[in-house]
Amino acid sequence: MKSALLIDDDPIVRKVLSKALSTAxxxxxxxxxxxxxIQAALRHRPDAVICDLLMxxxxxxxxxxALREQADxxxxxxxxxxxHRGFATDRLNAFESGADHYLVKPILAEDILQLLxxxxxxxxxxxxxxxxxxxxxxxPAGNLLxxxxxxGSIPTPGPNTVFYGGNTTCVELRADxxxxxxxxxxxxxLLGQRLVEEFKGRSLELTLLLTHxxxxxxxxxxxxxxxxxxxxxxxxxxxxxYRKGLESTLAVQMESSYFPVGLRQLPSNITxxxxxxxxxxxxPVRVRAIFANHPSxxxxxxxxxxxxxVAFLPDHESYARxxxxxxxxxxxxxxxxxxxxxxxxxxxxFLRGVDMLILDAQYDEAEYQTHxxxxxxxxxxxxxxxxxAGAQHLFLFHHDPAHDDARVSRMVGxxxxxxxxxxxxxxxxxxxxxxxxxLLKGQRA
Ligand SMILES: [Zn+2]
Ligand SMILES: [Zn+2]
Numbered sequence: 001m002k003s004a005l006l007i008d009d010d011p012i013v014r015k016v017l018s019k020a021l022s023t024a025x026x027x028x029x030x031x032x033x034x035x036x037x038i039q040a041a042l043r044h045r046p047d048a049v050i051c052d053l054l055m056x057x058x059x060x061x062x063x064x065x066a067l068r069e070q071a072d073x074x075x076x077x078x079x080x081x082x083x084h085r086g087f088a089t090d091r092l093n094a095f096e097s098g099a100d101h102y103l104v105k106p107i108l109a110e111d112i113l114q115l116l117x118x119x120x121x122x123x124x125x126x127x128x129x130x131x132x133x134x135x136x137x138x139x140p141a142g143n144l145l146x147x148x149x150x151x152g153s154i155p156t157p158g159p160n161t162v163f164y165g166g167n168t169t170c171v172e173l174r175a176d177x178x179x180x181x182x183x184x185x186x187x188x189x190l191l192g193q194r195l196v197e198e199f200k201g202r203s204l205e206l207t208l209l210l211t212h213x214x215x216x217x218x219x220x221x222x223x224x225x226x227x228x229x230x231x232x233x234x235x236x237x238x239x240x241x242y243r244k245g246l247e248s249t250l251a252v253q254m255e256s257s258y259f260p261v262g263l264r265q266l267p268s269n270i271t272x273x274x275x276x277x278x279x280x281x282x283x284p285v286r287v288r289a290i291f292a293n294h295p296s297x298x299x300x301x302x303x304x305x306x307x308x309x310v311a312f313l314p315d316h317e318s319y320a321r322x323x324x325x326x327x328x329x330x331x332x333x334x335x336x337x338x339x340x341x342x343x344x345x346x347x348x349x350f351l352r353g354v355d356m357l358i359l360d361a362q363y364d365e366a367e368y369q370t371h372x373x374x375x376x377x378x379x380x381x382x383x384x385x386x387x388x389a390g391a392q393h394l395f396l397f398h399h400d401p402a403h404d405d406a407r408v409s410r411m412v413g414x415x416x417x418x419x420x421x422x423x424x425x426x427x428x429x430x431x432x433x434x435x436x437x438x439l440l441k442g443q444r445a
Contacts, residue, residue: 050082068098143175149433152216289301318385361399364378396428
């Protein structure tokens with residue numbers, strides 16, 4: 001005789017199903033919560049478990065996982081999860097936890113019996129069906145930069161940040177027919193809305209270049225509307241994360257504990273490329289990368305387009321400033337000085353002659369004294385680097401969450417004075433949300 005175990009905290013459900021299964025010739029055991037259910041399953045070793053999802057003392061996901069861990073003792077066990085909720089994410093999680101079937105209440109005893117006697121399982125396919133092809137959108141001609149998020153660390157909304165903006169890192173570059181997004185902090189949400197409005201009904205292809213996977217550079221991606229549009233192509237590129245690959249790092253922040261939609265449930269076509277070389281192309285745009293002085297695997301990018309170049313280093317700290325600081329650990333001798341200066345010079349060469357330089361300038365020199373080794377620059381170093389590299393335009397970037405608009409404005413003013421003492425014609429601005437800059441070769445401020 002086949003046996004079934006009913007795990008449900010609702011005695012009426014147990015009573016109805018128990019009667020129907022007994023009538024159909026099944027031996028039936030019952031448990032009133034998940035914990036009791038796991039014990040009963042191990043004791044009776046039933047052929048099937050019908051388990052409610054939300055119960056006291058161990059939920060249905062936990063029951064599924066616990067029983068699948070005991071697969072040696074419970075060979076061929078069929079698990080049907082029942083629930084009063086119809087959320088797609090619950091369904092997917094139940095299957096991932098080990099359920100064979102998933103039924104939303106009210107359920108009929110006949111449906112249970114049919115599933116118990118069928119050999120099929122109904123596990124969901126995580127990939128969305130591909131829709132009919134839609135012609136790809138053509139980007140309007142003209143190369144430009146747009147700033148959608150300029151803040152570092154954490155979004156900082158409020159009346160004191162309305163001018164520069166409170167969203168975290170995201171910059172849009174349109175160049176040579178390519179739509180390139182630099183990092184996906186919270187600013188990417190607004191960019192996504194704009195793209196959906198602009199390309200309504202036509203598929204969109206874009207490349208998201210990630211400098212690194214710290215939260216302020218990826219946290220907006222779950223809210224990026226074009227990722228929810230079938231037929232859109234989203235190419236995500238970057239360098240391998242600190243501990244996990246790019247894809248799994250982005251997927252983790254969309255696990256069901258943190259977000260209701262999983263990365264692989266998004267309807268668009270999302271591809272990941274972990275770069276191994278420090279130079280590659282996005283269409284005709286040449287992209288070069290350099291490792292930044294910042295905790296984790298973090299790069300800066302330089303993108304050369306037909307109408308000018310853009311460099312993007314949102315998170316970087318001067319090697320010499322950091323390593324030679326009296327409060328920093330490690331040797332301070334001539335060899336260290338030479339080494340650090342050489343590393344700083346490598347960055348200058350990487351940036352040599354760049355038109356648009358978007359550079360970490362989170363602190364001023366005084367604040368830096370208490371942020372040594374945090375992986376961020378004081379604007380004094382950013383100005384020095386930009387001047388040494390001969391950049392045309394410098395955008396101070398990755399504004400500190402503690403800096404209000406007045407403070408950022410004062411920092412830009414000081415940065416300009418500093419550049420002025422070097423008789424430089426380089427323009428300096430603090431990046432701000434909504435700022436749009438055309439990329440025109442040889443353009444001056
Ligand atoms: Zn950052
Ligand atoms: Zn970072």
